[in-house]
Amino acid sequence: MPAKRIVPCLDVKNGRVVKGIQFKQLRDLGSPVELAKRYDKEGADELVFLDIAASLENRGTREAWVRGVARELSIPFTVGGGVSSAEDGRLLLRAGADKVAVNTAASNRPELVTEMAEAFGRQCVVAAVDVKRDPELGWRVYLKGGTQPTERSAIEWLWQLNELGAGEILLTSMDRDGTLDGFDLELLEQASKLPIPLIASGGAGKDVHFLEALEHGADAVLAATLFHEGILPIPTLKTYLAQHGVVTRS
Secondary structure (H helix, E strand, O other): OOOEEEEEEEEEEOOEEEEEEOOEEEEEEEOHHHHHHHHHHHOOOOEEEEEOOOOOOOOOOOHHHHHHHHHHOOOOEEEEOOOOOHHHHHHHHHHOOOEEEEOHHHHHOOHHHHHHHHHHOHHHEEEEEEEEEEOOOEEEEEEOOOOEEEEEEHHHHHHHHHHHOOOEEEEEEOOOOOOOOOOOHHHHHHHOOOOOOEEEEOOOOOHHHHHHHHHOOOOEEEEOHHHHOOOOOHHHHHHHHHHOOOOEOO
């Protein structure tokens, strides 16, 4: 069985790391480069940077801080936000990112996923999907930083993304985001039937939540608040997981 991954997520707005609750009430947490260095030293397996205002503001992710992060990191990192073409992805990869995440643009033009997979290899393409529970669709897909509902069923969209060429899914439960109440395990069970890796996001509040997510099919677990504020240090979490039979990368 492949080793599981612990992945801090850094939401970036105007070149600064921010964090809120259910995508609102954002607080400034500092420089992307400085936080990246900290997580590298603490033993994170990967990092994800999401420029959460890029799609909303119709601009690309700023390459300057991506290059700064790449100079400091020894672990892989993904960058997303405002990626609307294969060329946008190419610029981020050239700036030093290992993988590129697409969300809004892929929903608006699904062939973008295929174009990127063919250009860079599907291992470089992460499909980020933000969802909320919905009485009609099970889970509904949202775009533009969680501000725009669609008519898409999340589970159906995940399978389509796999067929289009996505190499990995970053699945965020907006209902759980920032609440510290635990991941949406029912959602993870459904999504884990996909043949590509699944990163669980939204709701981690304590060590057992990560274990539960991994036991319900996630290949990697992502969090922000717990790690950013030092509530649950990554070495402590890895020790806990190891005690429960979960092997992580390092």
